[in-house]
Amino acid sequence: MKALIETADKKSERAFLVGVELRSQTSWDVADSLEELAELATTAGVEVVGQGIQRLEAPHSGTFIGAGKAEEFAKAAKEANADTILFDDELSGAQARNLEEIFGAKVIDRTALILDIFAQRARTREGKMQVELAQLQYLMPRLTRYWTHLSRQRGSTGSIGGEGESQLEADRRKTQERIEKIRTELTLVRRQRSTQREGRQRHQWPLASIVGYTNAGKSTLLNALTGAEVLAEDMLFATLDPTTRRLRLPSNQNVLLSDTVGFIRKLPHGLVEAFKATLEEVVEADLLIHVVDTSHPNAPQQMDAVNAVLSEIGALDKPTLMVFNKIDKAGATELAAMYCQQFPKAVAVSARKKSGFEALFAELGAMLKPIRDFVEIRIPHHDQKAMSRLHSVAQVVEQDYSGGQEARFRVRLPPHVRHEFQDYLVEARDGH
Secondary structure (H helix, E strand, C coil): CCCCCCCCCCCCCEEEEEEEEECCCCCCCHHHHHHHHHHHHHHCCCEEEEEEEEEECCCECCCECCHHHHHHHHHHHHHCCCCEEEECCCCCHHHHHHHHHHHCCEEEEHHHHHHHHHHHHCCCHHHHHHHHHHHHHHHHHHHHHHCCCCCCCCCCCCCCCCCCCCCHHHHHHHHHHHHHHHHHHHHHHHHHHHHHHHHHHHHCCCEEEEEEECCCCHHHHHHHHHCCCCCCCCCCCCCCCCEEEEEECCCCCEEEEEECCCECCCCCHHHHHHCHHHHHHHHCCCEEEEEEECCCCCHHHHHHHHHHHHHHCCCCCCCEEEEEECCCCCCHHHHHHHHHHHCCCEEECECCCCECHHHHHHHHHHHHHHHCEEEEEEEECCCHHHHHHHHHHCEEEEEECCCCCEEEEEEEECHHHHHHHHHHEHHHHHCC
8 A cells, every 4th residue: 555645746845834832832942843844844845935933822622723823824825825834733633624724725734744754765664664554543533634545645745635435434444454454564573673683682792772863963873883874864864764783893892783763853652653663673772872963953952852752662761872973063062072071971973074983982882891791711822713712702901921821811701702712711710
């Protein structure tokens, strides 16, 4: 089945943005939120031609914004030749239907726009299934608005339309059947991921998941550290599908780095649910690398948004290395220094210029040390092969070749290679 919300090849849509400032709002200014909505629109291929803001005590049940203000915005949108109205908050089916009558144009909320972008960005079968599941879950309570057969779409941003069956129950039945089928398929994906994780655990290589706000530079960091070829563009949600690569630290520690989908403020809960198969990489990680765009004016709020999603998936309490990225941008170095003082485990880097990596490697190695055994090993001088192997797989802290028969080493040894040096372990010889 095709995605329910997709952008067709057509002339660029022109959008008028609408935001609401509630008195309870404190952490994120509505103007900043609309600026991000405009970035989302641009990412989806939509041209922004105007915007309007209303201050409210609480949203109106029928039209979200006041009916009078809706009429005012409708006039401004018409003068700007807007054919799409983008609301910064999620609308109910009834609210969207009422607003479309007032505006005389297609009305889309932030959630539908994000889903549309995800539909454009998904590349793997798993990613496409997760996006479709989120779209169907979004659509289910809104079927009374669309009243359409699921296999027919107009094919433009956030739109679902066309002639269809007249029976609402048929739509609901087809939607529910498709939801159950996708859930079953994603259950199989989770099992496959579990098998992959078990394989990694046999190697005893720790997993570090790179998390952060969308466009913070996660993919650029993964590429710079591991030589991976993950799409890294200056746009929101450039990549969705997870990529895992091995990184060998200067201390000879191996760590698996996993890039994840970018988080965002007001990330739809249904999308988080649908992407749980992908986000399990975060839940199962030994360490989180939280990448922050230091140069962004709303960096603190972006960190809060990421932490909110981590809390939702049960990963907020994991050991976390804060990485303040993009210090190559004007004024960012000073900001990074300020942020690093606030977080005990933090480093400042430029993933694009590969600067600050020495400190990053040192902190990564320090945080991963508990995963290794600190042991003493004595190897006969003639066994050069064992010594070479030890230097290749362990972090050698001390070494002494002055002994008559043996060389002495104090090392941090990965558990999965411990058996290779069992005959040389001092504790094994002493019977401990």
